[in-house]
Amino acid sequence: MKPLSTRPATEPGALRIGLRMILAAALALPALAVAQADSYSSPLSNLASPRAGRALHEGSWDRKHQNDDALHLKAGETVTLFSHEGAGCVHRFWVTIAPREDVGVLSQAILRMYWDGDANPSVECPIGAFFGVGFGEQKDYISLPLNETSGGYNCFWPMPFHRSARWTLTNGSGRPIDSFYYNIDFTALDSLAAGTRHFHAQFRRENPTTPGRNYTILDTAGEGHYVGTALFMAGKALYFLEGNEMVYIDGGTKPAIEGTGTEDYFCSGWYFDRGVYSAPYHGVVIKDEKRSRVSAYRWHIEDAIPFTKSIRFTIEHGTGNSTTADYASVAYYYLAGPSPAPHPLPEDLLPSNLPQMTGFSIPGAIEAEGLVSSAKASAGGFWAQDMGQWEYGEAWSNRGALFWQAGSAGPELILQVPCPADGTYTVVARMVSGPGFGTVRFALGGRPAGEPADLYASQVTPREVALGTFDLKAGPVPLSITSTGINPQSKGFDVGIDALLLSKTP
DSSP states (O other): OOOOOOOOOBOOOOOOOTTGGGGHHHHHOHHHHHHHHHHOSOTTTTTTSOOOSEEEEEEOOOTTSSSOOSEEEOTTOEEEEEEEESEEEEEEEEEEEESTTOHHHHHHEEEEEEETTOSSOSEEEEHHHHTTOOTTOOOOEEOSSEEEETTEEEEOOOEEESSEEEEEEEEOSSSOEEEEEEEEEEEEESOOOTTOOEEEEEEEEESSOOTTSOEEEEEEESSEEEEEEEEEEEESSGGGGGOOEEEEETTOSSOSEEOSOHHHHTTOOTTTTTOBEEOSSEEEEEEETTTTEEEEEEEOSSSOEEESSEEEEEEOSSGGGOSOEEEEEEEEEEEOSSOOOOOOOOSOOSOOOOOOOOOBOOTTOEEGGGGGGGOEESSSOEEEEEGGGSTTGGGSBTTEEEEEEOOSSSOEEEEEEEEOSSEEEEEEEEEEEBTTBOEEEEEETTEEEEEEEEOBOSSOEEEEEEEEEEEEOSEEEEEEEEEEEOOTTOSOOEEEEEEEEEEEOO
């Protein structure tokens, strides 16, 4: 999706999700699952139906009843949070942590979950990322299976197990965790349906992403279904959002699912131009335009992706993986049978401290994006483009340019260039060159100007084109740019103008 100029906004979207968490019980209670499926109604409809099993609770409450209701972890220490023998299903997991909002702790304390005596963890994830927010930050948001609210972290993903469950937390932050409070609410059952699958959450990171290769969110074998993505992206500019998701199922060499853009996958549009929000199934929790960081989530609750042999869930970082960025993610899914070995955690779990994009303005330049209101084209659309959306945005005066999609040879674009005073001027057009740009010729005030210009280049870069020296009168002077064709290597007829430089001669 082509980026538009963006504006920061905040729309918290505190949606009431009521008691939708009751759906979790359906995984552990087959009779209720049938009743819910038959009703096609709200999750409140079956609250009066009987519940099987025995309600149990695990947590950090002080066994000595002296109000020290937290675990205290030394650097490097591993503790067991939960251990149960027998079948059951976890319905709620709540946490709060001190020090509060500590990036190191949220990024480097690792939560692991083991089901049915497996040697491999089904969940291996930094504690902050597990709850759906990236960069080691705590941000309030509300969604159906995960949320963060007023200092609390909440998980309502249903987590069934057939024979046993064991959870651990390892403090890899290098500093003490002063207090780790938690509650786990679960139901003990005599047994589960044989086909009931285990909950998994897999963390991955690639910093930097690899040019020309999709970022992999999940690559696993077995039979299961994919239910959610939390993706944390950081770069020099937001152009990484041009990447499409591509999902390969059961060994297919072509994607079974291919999207139209990253923010489109997250059920939004135009680079999340209305800012942060949270909804039951999707949202953007962090949008930092100055540092080009985005933390977004998408839950496949209504559209789970089934697979019988394998799934490889990938996403581009920019069109054709052309943008280098720092990507991290959590994939949420259910898988049958023993857990395969998880993808190894990266050595560096701390978020990038990427510098902000810098900008500059050419003194005295006439910014082309400021001429859009008076411009006319015989064919094709034109607009003012925020060049800061791309990682090469620092190369453009005032971070903007005028773009024109000529579409073919022949069309003409006319700009009204303001001349400040009568005089003789040397005129230079600072153009945009790149893989999709065409060839053009110029005329200023009805007179040919400079030589025809081939704007093709393998990478997007500025190109100054000398138009010559002219005697000009004060006021608007028409500059004509005619599309004449394309270089054989070019992909299109685009034209971009960064600025016009008028230098008065003595």
